[in-house]
Amino acid sequence: xxxxxxxxxxxxxxxxxxxxxxxxxxxxxxxxxxxxxxxxxxxxxxxxxxxxxxxxxxxxxxxxxxxxxxxxxxxxxxxxxxxxxxxxxxxxxxxxxxxxxxxxxxxxxxxxxxxxxxxxxxxxxxxxxxxxxxxxxxxxxxxxxxxxxxxxxxxxxxxxxxxxxxxxxxxxxxxxxxxxxxxxxxxxxxxxxxxxxxxxxxxxxxxxxxxxxxxxxxxxxxxxxxxxxxxxxxxxxxxxxxxxxxxxxxxxxxxxxxxxxxx
Amino acid sequence: xxxxxxxxxxxxxxxxxxxxxxxxxxxxxxxxxxxxxxxxxxxxxxxxxxxxxxxxxxxxxxxxxxxxxxxxxxxxxxxxxxxxxxxxxxxxxxxxxxxxxxxxxxxxxxxxxxxxxxxxxxxxxxxxxxxxxxxxxxxxxxxxxxxxxxxxxxxxxxxxxxxxxxxxxxxxxxxxxxxxxxxxxxxxxxxxxxxxxxxxxxxxxxxxxxxxxxxxxxxxxxxxxxxxxxxxxxxxxxxxxxx
Numbered sequence: 001x002x003x004x005x006x007x008x009x010x011x012x013x014x015x016x017x018x019x020x021x022x023x024x025x026x027x028x029x030x031x032x033x034x035x036x037x038x039x040x041x042x043x044x045x046x047x048x049x050x051x052x053x054x055x056x057x058x059x060x061x062x063x064x065x066x067x068x069x070x071x072x073x074x075x076x077x078x079x080x081x082x083x084x085x086x087x088x089x090x091x092x093x094x095x096x097x098x099x100x101x102x103x104x105x106x107x108x109x110x111x112x113x114x115x116x117x118x119x120x121x122x123x124x125x126x127x128x129x130x131x132x133x134x135x136x137x138x139x140x141x142x143x144x145x146x147x148x149x150x151x152x153x154x155x156x157x158x159x160x161x162x163x164x165x166x167x168x169x170x171x172x173x174x175x176x177x178x179x180x181x182x183x184x185x186x187x188x189x190x191x192x193x194x195x196x197x198x199x200x201x202x203x204x205x206x207x208x209x210x211x212x213x214x215x216x217x218x219x220x221x222x223x224x225x226x227x228x229x230x231x232x233x234x235x236x237x238x239x240x241x242x243x244x245x246x247x248x249x250x251x252x253x254x255x256x257x258x259x260x261x262x263x
Numbered sequence: 264x265x266x267x268x269x270x271x272x273x274x275x276x277x278x279x280x281x282x283x284x285x286x287x288x289x290x291x292x293x294x295x296x297x298x299x300x301x302x303x304x305x306x307x308x309x310x311x312x313x314x315x316x317x318x319x320x321x322x323x324x325x326x327x328x329x330x331x332x333x334x335x336x337x338x339x340x341x342x343x344x345x346x347x348x349x350x351x352x353x354x355x356x357x358x359x360x361x362x363x364x365x366x367x368x369x370x371x372x373x374x375x376x377x378x379x380x381x382x383x384x385x386x387x388x389x390x391x392x393x394x395x396x397x398x399x400x401x402x403x404x405x406x407x408x409x410x411x412x413x414x415x416x417x418x419x420x421x422x423x424x425x426x427x428x429x430x431x432x433x434x435x436x437x438x439x440x441x442x443x444x445x446x447x448x449x450x451x452x453x454x455x456x457x458x459x460x461x462x463x464x465x466x467x468x469x470x471x472x473x474x475x476x477x478x479x480x481x482x483x484x485x486x487x488x489x490x491x492x493x494x495x496x497x498x499x500x501x502x503x504x505x506x
Contacts, residue, residue, distance in 0.1 A: 003412070008326050011319040012334065018380050019340055022352035025362070029355050089490060090266055096486035098441025100460040100467075101479040105269030107472055108276045115272050143266060194342065201345025203444035204460065208467055221347045221444070228351070228448055237355070240348045247343040254343065255336040 026244060030237040041238040046215050050223040051242075053131070057138040057206075057219070058199040064139060065195050069146025070188060074180075076147070077154040094143050102140050103208025106133060110209075129211030134219065137205035142198040146191035153187040154180075190257045197250045201243065273483065277476040288477035296454070297462035298481060304371065304458065305439035308378040313432045316386025317424065323387070324394040338388070341381050346444025349380050354449050369451050374458060377445040382438050386431030393427040426500045430493050437489040441482055 030038055041047060075081070076088055094102065108114050110127040120127055127133050161183075162175045170178065181188075203221040210217040212226060220243060227236035277285055288294060323335050341349060353376055358368040367373045397420070405415045443460040450456040452465055459482055466475040 004326060007318055008322050008328065010315070011322040014315050014319065015334065015337065015383075018376070018383065019337060022349075022356040022380075023340070023344075025356040026348075026352045089494070092490055093266060093270070093486065096437040096441070096490050098443065098460045098463070098479075098482050098486070100443050100463045101273070101441065101482050101486075102269070104463060104467060104472065104475055104479050105273040107467065108476065109269045109272040111472065140266060140269070197343045201343075201348070201444075203345060203347045204441075204464070207443075208464060221345050224347050224351060225447065228354075236351060240351045243345050243348045244352075247340065247345070247348070250343040251336055251339055254339055 023244065026237055026240055029234075030241045033234075037234065038238045038241070041235045042242065046218065047223065047239060049215055050218045050220050050239075053134060053218065054200060054220040056131070057135045058196060060135050061138040061142055061199045062192060062195050065142050066146050066188065066192055068143070069148075069191060069195075070150055070184070072147040073150035073154055073184075077151055078159070091144050091147055094141050095148075099137075099141055099202065099204025099206075100208055103137055103205035106136055106140070106205070106209050110136075128209055129213065129217060131217065133209035134206055134217060137209050138199050138202050141202050141205050142195045145194040145198060146188060149187040149191035149194070150184050153184050157183050186257055190254065193250055193253050193257065197247065200246060270483070273476055273479060276473055277480040279473070285477050285480075288474050289481065293454075293457070293462065294478050297457050297459045298478065300371070300374075300455075300457070301440055301459040301482075302485075304374045304378060305436050308375055308382055308439045309432045309436040311375075311379055312382050312386050312435050313428055316383070316431060316435075317390055317428055320387045320390035320394055324391060338384050341383050346381055346442065347448065350377055350445040350448035353377055353380060353445070358449065368449055369453050369456055371450075371456060373449040374446055374456060377449050378439045378442055381442055381445050382435035385435040385438065386428060389431035389434070390424055390427045393424055397423055426496055430496045430500075433489050433492050433496070437486055437493075440485055440489075 072087070072091060076084060076091075107128065109116055110120065110133060111117050112121065112128075116127075125132075127136070157180075161179050165175050165179055201221060202219075203225070206219055207222050207225065210219065210222060212218055212222045214226070218226065220239060224236045224239050224243075227233070227239065319338070323331065323338075344352075353373070354368060356363065357365050357373070357376065359366055367376065402415050402419055405419055406412075410418070441460055442458075443464060446458055447461055447464075450458070450461075452461050457465070459478055463475045463479050463482070466472075466478070
């Protein structure tokens with residue numbers, strides 16, 4: 001059937017032009033001159049430090065947002081309370097709002113003339129242009145993912161099993177650990193993978209609040225930006241390839257975890 | 264606490280100097296230019312991905328070829344890849360010294376390209392499940408009654424897919440309006456390629472957070488409206504299930 005082939009080539013052609021060819025090109029450019037220059041960039045003190053900051057922020061944000069996401073999902077699906085619709089709407093906000101706007105909002109809150117600025121300064125706590133701001137920005141942008149994955153699964157699940165367990169004398173805690181959590185397990189894992197990917201790759205919000213101080217508050221993504229601004233394109237490719245490799249790994253994990261959730 | 268408080272601070276800051284100052288900032292030629300460009304580019308990109316995303320979803324569900332599941336997995340790449348890396352990949356292939364002889368760096372084409380990249384999965388992922396549910400028998404029945412291929416698509420497939428396509432388009436639109444990471448490297452901040460988020464970023468760098476907040480509030484409002492639109496679409500689609 002010609003039209004079937006036609007549509008197939010349109011779809012695959014589009015993916016090739018916009019996704020795969022550019023990605024392949026970065027890998028090619030990076031390893032064009034062999035491994036030695038890549039290793040030199042990646043073992044550089046500043047690069048290592050930038051990756052450490054990124055990993056640290058991710059390590060703090062992911063567990064927090066996982067717990068928060070599951071609690072939020074439970075509250076939205078199971079409970080009735082005032083402002084539930086508002087919570088439901090606000091939880092999606094970080095997905096729709098520009099990361100730069102999020103960065104600016106944090107800037108206005110914790111900056112020197114911001115709401116918390118004077119208090120923080122009086123107590124000698126540096127938030128903006130320091131690690132706390134990077135962590136806050138990372139948490140903010142990755143809030144919705146776990147809740148978004150868990151909510152539909154909780155809806156499907158219903159409460160019958162838990163009610164049965166309750167009549168058999170299971171406590172609230174037992175019901176959660178023995179019934180609810182195992183049922184939403186795959187959705188949580190999928191959400192955690194998405195959260196991790198988002199945290200590692202966050203740029204806009206972090207760029208605003210971190211100040212991008214080399215060797216101090218530079219993250220892997222802002223480092224790429226700085227390298228390009230300084231015409232060190234080769235160096236930027238090397239850092240990007242590490243992040244791209246992580247992204248491919250994330251993709252593999254997503255593919256492995258998704259089918260079970262669809263059941 | 265983490266989400267609402269900063270947003271409140273932002274809204275407060277933009278209003279602090281009064282509505283007059285707000286309008287003055289927002290109507291400066293740079294701000295207006297950036298906002299126009301952003302909304303224009305986002306609309307174009309949402310439309311491109313609306314059409315090509317629907318086609319891709321159809322190919323992934325109805326077509327059968329080797330490597331289909333691999334292609335299906337690749338669709339999520341823009342969700343997994345840091346946006347700044349996405350920008351860099353586009354710069355590597357379509358920037359200065361391009362091996363295919365296309366250099367669109369610092370043009371508006373580059374903005375559209377970058378936004379197409381990051382919003383690619385939205386329409387595909389909202390249309391795919393609907394297509395999977397859609398009964399092929401309905402289309403076969405129409406064909407057996409003499410409907411042409413175009414008529415089947417227009418009368419049966421499209422009306423069923425429309426809510427899915429629309430929510431995908433709206434999500435893509437929201438994402439495209441706020442995108443910075445992928446755009447900043449390929450389009451930079453030349454006067455005719457500065458999108459709103461890059462504009463806000465540059466103004467903050469100049470130490471003018473209050474000025475930045477005016478444009479930021481416009482982006483925030485647009486995000487709110489689009490979220491409401493998605494919510495309304497979801498409500499509309501599930502209406503018959505709840506009734």
